[in-house]
Amino acid sequence: MNLKNNKKVQKAWTFYDWANSVYPLVITTAIFPIFFEGYAVHEIIEGKKYIHFFGFKFINTALITILSSSYFLLLVMILPILTGIADSLGNKRAFLRFFCYMGSFCCVMLSFFNIDYIEISLLIYVLAGIGFWSSLVFYNAFLPEIADEKDHDQLSAKGFSMGYFGSVLLLIICLSVIFLTPEVERNFYTRICFAITGLWWFGFSHVTLSKLPRGKKFKIKDKSTYSKGLKELKKVWSYVILTRRLKRFIFSFFVYSMAIQTIMLVAVYFGAEEINWGDGEEGAIQAKLGLIVSVLLIQLIAIPGAHLISKISQTKGNLFAIKTSVILWILLCFVAYVVTEPLEFYCVAGFVGLVMGGSQSISRSTYSKFIPQDTHDTSSFFSFYDVAEKLGIVIGMFSFGFIHQITGSMRNSVLALITFFVVSLIMLFGVPKQEIEINK
Numbered sequence: 001m002n003l004k005n006n007k008k009v010q011k012a013w014t015f016y017d018w019a020n021s022v023y024p025l026v027i028t029t030a031i032f033p034i035f036f037e038g039y040a041v042h043e044i045i046e047g048k049k050y051i052h053f054f055g056f057k058f059i060n061t062a063l064i065t066i067l068s069s070s071y072f073l074l075l076v077m078i079l080p081i082l083t084g085i086a087d088s089l090g091n092k093r094a095f096l097r098f099f100c101y102m103g104s105f106c107c108v109m110l111s112f113f114n115i116d117y118i119e120i121s122l123l124i125y126v127l128a129g130i131g132f133w134s135s136l137v138f139y140n141a142f143l144p145e146i147a148d149e150k151d152h153d154q155l156s157a158k159g160f161s162m163g164y165f166g167s168v169l170l171l172i173i174c175l176s177v178i179f180l181t182p183e184v185e186r187n188f189y190t191r192i193c194f195a196i197t198g199l200w201w202f203g204f205s206h207v208t209l210s211k212l213p214r215g216k217k218f219k220i221k222d223k224s225t226y227s228k229g230l231k232e233l234k235k236v237w238s239y240v241i242l243t244r245r246l247k248r249f250i251f252s253f254f255v256y257s258m259a260i261q262t263i264m265l266v267a268v269y270f271g272a273e274e275i276n277w278g279d280g281e282e283g284a285i286q287a288k289l290g291l292i293v294s295v296l297l298i299q300l301i302a303i304p305g306a307h308l309i310s311k312i313s314q315t316k317g318n319l320f321a322i323k324t325s326v327i328l329w330i331l332l333c334f335v336a337y338v339v340t341e342p343l344e345f346y347c348v349a350g351f352v353g354l355v356m357g358g359s360q361s362i363s364r365s366t367y368s369k370f371i372p373q374d375t376h377d378t379s380s381f382f383s384f385y386d387v388a389e390k391l392g393i394v395i396g397m398f399s400f401g402f403i404h405q406i407t408g409s410m411r412n413s414v415l416a417l418i419t420f421f422v423v424s425l426i427m428l429f430g431v432p433k434q435e436i437e438i439n440k
Helices: 007-020 020-029 030-037 060-089 093-113 113-141 149-179 185-211 223-241 245-274 280-314 318-338 342-370 378-407 410-428
Strands: 041-043 048-053 056-060
Touching: 007 020, 007 093, 007 113, 007 149, 007 185, 007 410, 020 030, 020 093, 020 113, 020 149, 030 149, 030 185, 030 245, 030 280, 041 149, 048 060, 048 113, 048 378, 056 378, 060 093, 060 113, 060 245, 060 378, 093 185, 093 378, 113 318, 113 378, 149 280, 149 342, 185 280, 223 245, 223 378, 245 280, 245 318, 245 342, 245 378, 245 410, 280 318, 280 342, 318 342, 318 410, 342 378, 378 410
Parallel strands: none
Antiparallel strands: 041 048, 048 056
């Protein structure tokens, strides 16, 4: 099957963004964080909500960031081996499908989230995240196989745009389900939305899976499969260390991913805790509505943002576009550090959406251009991209959660994010425009 520049395959590929983007919006950004912040509480001390987890007491929002960083660390260890196996057998689709099914099933199971069984409930949350993030590395690996280098920016932006639009559509459906029901039943219907999210992800993923090529079957008992996977990984690593552009870009991407992914994962928790929405029950209602409006604003503005950065890259180059987005992130973090009122938070959210869509899509397409265009080891190459992103998330989330736990304020954690962005910007200026081999 010829994948290169097949319009039907390209369209089907972008549809996985439509399918899976509901997870980061509903589960990690909008509805689940609000549900968890208000529901997962064992005691309240001086206005802080605490939860007991395996005998230890945590601020509930700090616990979720620490747990997230923990499962990202697990991904860093297992994904390189799995991608090597996928390349050696030529079956990226099988791994994509497995993790897609696992993540979507766990989303459905989140509808049974119970504070009395908090450890099991959070394990399901962790497995859903592992399914989502693992499927992405195999999905991204198809980009250089289905399009010429000149089309990577546009196709990547199209995928992210479809994801933002689809996720907003489902979020509106979920909000309708929640807020058009009596208040006493909203907790139940909120859980139903987790199941709807899983079913949406599972159902629409088959548009993508139906068009991607089937690979060889993976036999767990075949020991040679693992050795082949490790050989593929070693071969790719040998190439990476012999280059200057690819290696330096990976390191700079690693640093700014610490901040970008952390912002995406904690934005709602920050808004809930640090913004003055008012006192009492009325303030709580204003907070929920305000946070939802902010999330919708981010998602909708991210669509033109992805295409805007793509246009900048076409005229000024990919590295210029990435540097521009990082500078904007630095300015946004300084503003976020001082905002206290809802209107200010809405303004920040709008600009976050504009930069977020572009920085994600241009990073993916830039990396796809930097790897060898004639390689068949795309999964293994993208595993390094994925490891850089996930390890960045581990450090970013842990730093954010640790500072929050120690100081009791998320604002102090924002200072760490500014540091990450500044360091990455300096590193980006050291990335050459053309590939340079540094050893033979």
